[in-house]
Amino acid sequence: MAEFHSIKVAELTKETKDTVSVTFDIPEHLQQSFEFIQGQYLTLRKMINGEDIRRSYSLCTSPLENKWKVAIKKIPGGTFSTYANEELKEGDEIELSEPAGSFYVDVDKETSKNYIAFAAGSGITPMLSIIKTHLLSEPNSTFKLFYLNRTVKSIIFKEEIESLKNQFFGRFQVFYFLTKEQRDIPFLNGRFDTEKLNVLTKTFIDIEDTNDCFICGPQEMIFLIRDHLVEAGLDAENIHYELFFSGDSKKDEKHIAEVLEQKVDGTEVTIIDGGKEFHFVMEEDFDNILDGALAAGADLPFACKGGVCSTCKCKVVEGNVEMKINYALVESEVKQNLVLSCQAVPTTEKVVVDFDV
Ligand code: FES
Numbered sequence: 001m002a003e004f005h006s007i008k009v010a011e012l013t014k015e016t017k018d019t020v021s022v023t024f025d026i027p028e029h030l031q032q033s034f035e036f037i038q039g040q041y042l043t044l045r046k047m048i049n050g051e052d053i054r055r056s057y058s059l060c061t062s063p064l065e066n067k068w069k070v071a072i073k074k075i076p077g078g079t080f081s082t083y084a085n086e087e088l089k090e091g092d093e094i095e096l097s098e099p100a101g102s103f104y105v106d107v108d109k110e111t112s113k114n115y116i117a118f119a120a121g122s123g124i125t126p127m128l129s130i131i132k133t134h135l136l137s138e139p140n141s142t143f144k145l146f147y148l149n150r151t152v153k154s155i156i157f158k159e160e161i162e163s164l165k166n167q168f169f170g171r172f173q174v175f176y177f178l179t180k181e182q183r184d185i186p187f188l189n190g191r192f193d194t195e196k197l198n199v200l201t202k203t204f205i206d207i208e209d210t211n212d213c214f215i216c217g218p219q220e221m222i223f224l225i226r227d228h229l230v231e232a233g234l235d236a237e238n239i240h241y242e243l244f245f246s247g248d249s250k251k252d253e254k255h256i257a258e259v260l261e262q263k264v265d266g267t268e269v270t271i272i273d274g275g276k277e278f279h280f281v282m283e284e285d286f287d288n289i290l291d292g293a294l295a296a297g298a299d300l301p302f303a304c305k306g307g308v309c310s311t312c313k314c315k316v317v318e319g320n321v322e323m324k325i326n327y328a329l330v331e332s333e334v335k336q337n338l339v340l341s342c343q344a345v346p347t348t349e350k351v352v353v354d355f356d357v
Contacts, residue, residue: 004097007024022071035099038107049079055072055303056304059125071122103242104130115143116213118215127147141171144172146192147177152178161174177189187199192224197225197229213238215241252324260345263346264346269346269351269352283295306342307324317354318350321344341355
């Protein structure tokens with residue numbers, strides 16, 4: 001079960017017109033539990049209009065800073081992001097779960113690696129944590145950041161990025177790409193597309209000399225860059241990515257429709273969590289085990305509910321389910337019968353899932 005702690009907001013800073021950064025005051029007795037690795041995220045929880053709303057936000061600080069800070073960009077119609085940008089105040093308490101996530105590679109003080117990173121908008125938050133940590137800890141490593149935004153004013157953490165450029169002069173390079181403002185160098189105008197990526201991998205990125213690549217942004221951008229880099233010769237294992245939100249591509253829609261067709265109504269579900277069993281019957285209104293279980297009164301871990309974060313992971317020990325989408329589990333995990341409960345549609349009359357994995 002995800003453990004949440006009530007934590008005070010120490011500082012709120014308006015980073016851009018629609019993004020606020022939130023620094024948390026983690027009390028000393030919890031600091032050990034809140035120790036984190038660069039690139040990890042926190043899940044924030046708040047009851048808003050009677051609904052238990054949870055969202056995961058990447059930490060933008062480095063573990064070396066002993067500071068817990070996230071940035072929250074207001075999304076049109078986004079319940080949590082609107083609350084954070086418009087109502088949250090310094091001194092307020094908010095529930096936080098301990099850091100989680102696997103968007104990182106190990107730091108090695110002796111190594112001299114060349115890293116590249118692609119970020120769009122608020123995708124900069126985990127990157128900042130990753131970049132600072134590697135550059136501070138690995139004196140011989142370098143980083144190139146390709147950062148996409150709408151306008152100069154919408155660039156989150158521009159000042160901090162510029163000061164990192166000075167601090168790590170010669171080891172850290174940044175290339176800003178803008179979609180809504182034209183600049184003199186046409187190459188820096190517009191989104192990442194095949195043409196741009198061709199230029200990047202021919203002139204700015206030496207693939208043979210690149211060790212790891214980090215990508216954070218929307219699904220389409222991530223997969224475009226990933227596929228391009230693999231084609232250019234970078235090992236897929238060295239490409240690490242974190243999605244902002246789940247996709248709603250045509251391919252997903254088709255797959256989801258196929259999965260929902262296999263749904264069995266009235267499945268008897270048994271949940272094993274914390275060594276205890278919880279039984280319920282899936283109601284017609286719900287298509288996935290997590291929602292069905294929460295409606296029946298279970299207390300289970302979840303965050304994105306979009307197949308991205310894996311907080312809701314469990315193991316199918318009896319029966320069968322099909323996942324609508326899965327951006328979080330790798331093939332070897334799926335082979336071990338692990339599923340994302342927020343995406344797990346029961347396809348047999350009885351299903352038993354174990355959250356103690
Ligand atoms: S809650 Fe994030 S993948 Fe299910």
